[in-house]
Amino acid sequence: MTTSSISRRKAGEDAEVIVVGAGPAGSTAATYLARAGLDVLLLEKSTFPREKVCGDGLTPRGVKQLIDLGVDTREEAGWLHNRGLRVVGGGVTLELDWPDLATFPPYGVVRPRQDFDEMLARTAQRAGARLLEQTTVTGAVTDDRTGRVVGVTAKAGPDKTPVTYRAPLVLACDGVSARLALSVGLDKIESRPMGVAVRRYYASPRSKDDYLESHLELWDRSDPANPVLLPGYGWIFGMGDGTVNVGLGILSTSKAFGSTDYRKLLTSWLDGTPEEWGFREHNATGKIGGAALPMGFNRTPHYRDGLLLVGDAGGMVNPFNGEGIGYAMESARIAAECVIQALARAEGPAREKALHGYPVALQQALGSYYRLGNIFSKLIGNPKVMALATKYGLPRQTLMKLVLKLLAGLYDPKDGDAFDKVIVAATRMAPTV
Known part of the structure; x- marks a missing residue:
């Protein structure tokens, strides 16, 4: 047996990490975790291929996550590329190309979710994750003594057989239903936009x-x-x-x-x-x-007692534009990095410190931007504000280029142009809502 194949599983554990939900968040996290040599159990309630309600479009921010994962995003590989966003309103039509940035590629892509989600799930399997389909997770298993999440209960197969799976860490990637989070009392924050x-x-x-x-x-x-x-x-x-x-x-x-x-x-x-x-x-x-x-981090804390909330389960949808796929994958990558570091440490305070790094890293990556987005969503909730913005903003192409960068989260946080600097400054000043 090689050193890399020695499992860190304890007696009675079914995996080192359980990932619940094989959507973009779950499959991305499972891929990174398995590539790092961890024993990953990926549980999915449906069977592939499956349909999902979505716009099927990814901005360059989402495409970056695919590229980071090692997915071939060329048109020859079946992706339809787009060069930007066409904005229609107030009698004006503007074609705004995606900005030329160091951080993100200059193209977006379109691909049906039915095909997209299965492709990501198979990527996780090829990396070594064990995918169990037709396994509906019903709640978390907690340690009676510590209250820590140590596994999940589920109903498996067509006959819905009750099963329990155990692992020291669980990633809740179960989407807007957030059944796992709810099972341990993590409710959504009503003041955040949906x-x-x-x-x-x-x-x-x-x-x-x-x-x-x-x-x-x-x-x-x-x-x-x-x-x-x-x-x-x-x-x-x-x-x-x-x-x-x-x-x-x-x-x-x-x-x-x-x-x-x-x-x-x-x-x-x-x-x-x-x-x-x-x-x-x-x-x-x-x-x-x-x-x-679910938008703007509408369910927190993103880590507590062995459970990490990832993607829609943690309210990762961009409150500016409703994009969820790229941010689900981004939060999954951050979560996986923290879990990999945590499981390299002994159980106890050192491991917990690494796990508590997940919400901190999320805040650094998206927190201030989402705070600004939550304010934006409240402003345009007023039809008068929306009408004025459309009437006076759309005809101004230079302004709209700034707006595109802001709404799509496409700006270089360091060494960017004047627009990027304006956005970075605005996010820093955004109050907590």
């Missing part, structure tokens, strides 16, 4: 597009005499395969949040688009899907 997104695929001649398209004016015209501008945006992302992913996202900071029929709103918005785009019922290739978007 979003809701709905999307549908249509056969459309707009399938191949060099830009991700964002519509900043989202009108609820259910009462024609009193149209309402909602805080959110619509998107049109060409998939490159003859279909388009069309959807919309709404923020909880709006008075209309929770009282709006989002599926009906999507249909009425699309009915107002040109007929030749094809966004009509007879061209739909599937049903309308919806999902909640």
Whole structure:
């Protein structure tokens, strides 16, 4: 037996680390952990391939995470590239190229989540993680004496057989449901923003597009005499395969949040688009899907007593733009680094110090930016502010280049241009909300 194959598992343990959920956060974390030689158990409630409600688009920030993971993001490998964001609103259409940065690549990508998530899960398997599908985790197992999380309970297989898996560390990558976090009393912070997104695929001649398209004016015209501008945006992302992913996202900071029929709103918005785009019922290739978007670190602490919250489970969605995939992967990489360091230490204070480094590293990477995003989401929750911003901001291309960098988190924190310095300064001044 080689030194690298000696397991650090104790008697009664099923793995050194349990990762719950094989979405982008879970599969990314499992890949990094397994590559470091750790014995990783990756538990997924469904079976691959599986569908997921999402815009299917990644900005350059998300693409960087794929590249860091070793994924081939070339077009020859099946990724549809885009060069920037097309912003539509206030009678203005602007095409803004992704900024040229040292930190992030100059292109975004589009790929269906059904294919994307399975690709990441298989990457984790190839790295050595043990993937168990059809395993629905129902809660955390805690040590009666210390209260520490030492495993999970689950229902496995088609017959939902009760099972228990044990490990010294558990990563909760179980998405917006955050079932693991809730099982140990980690509730969401109601003052932080939430979003809701709905999307549908249509056969459309707009399938191949060099830009991700964002519509900043989202009108609820259910009462024609009193149209309402909602805080959110619509998107049109060409998939490159003859279909388009069309959807919309709404923020909880709006008075209309929770009282709006989002599926009906999507249909009425699309009915107002040109007929030749094809966004009509007879061209739909599937049903309308919806999902909640937990934003701005809306569940903390991100580490406590052997449990790390990663991705949507820890509210990692960007409150500026609703992007979740890249930030889920980014938090997973940070979590994995901390776990790898922790498990190289003996149990006790030294290991705990490394684990407590996870929320600290998250704050350093995203904390001030998300604080600013939470303020932004409250501002645009006011329809008057949104209308003024659209009317006076969109026609100013230089300003919009700054806004694009801010909304997409695409700025160089060190040695950046004047816009980057403005954003860095703004994030430093953002108060805690």
